[in-house]
Amino acid sequence: MVDSLIHLVMYLIVVGLIAWLLMWLIDYIPVPPPFNRVARIVIMTIAVLIVCFLLLDLVGGAGPRLVR
Numbered sequence: 001m002v003d004s005l006i007h008l009v010m011y012l013i014v015v016g017l018i019a020w021l022l023m024w025l026i027d028y029i030p031v032p033p034p035f036n037r038v039a040r041i042v043i044m045t046i047a048v049l050i051v052c053f054l055l056l057d058l059v060g061g062a063g064p065r066l067v068r
Helices: 002-028 033-059
Strands: none
Touching: 002 033
């Protein structure tokens, strides 16, 4: 169980860093306003779905197997 928690924390850190990097990249590169907002929503939606799947997998719920 402790091993699974350590893997979960590592996955959460990686997902958070990738989401932060993509959000920073959208701010750094001049992107037109409509695409800027849509890209932010898509990035955050994907990040939240990955976190939800990781947490469901930890408690034994349905969803894709992301953590072994």
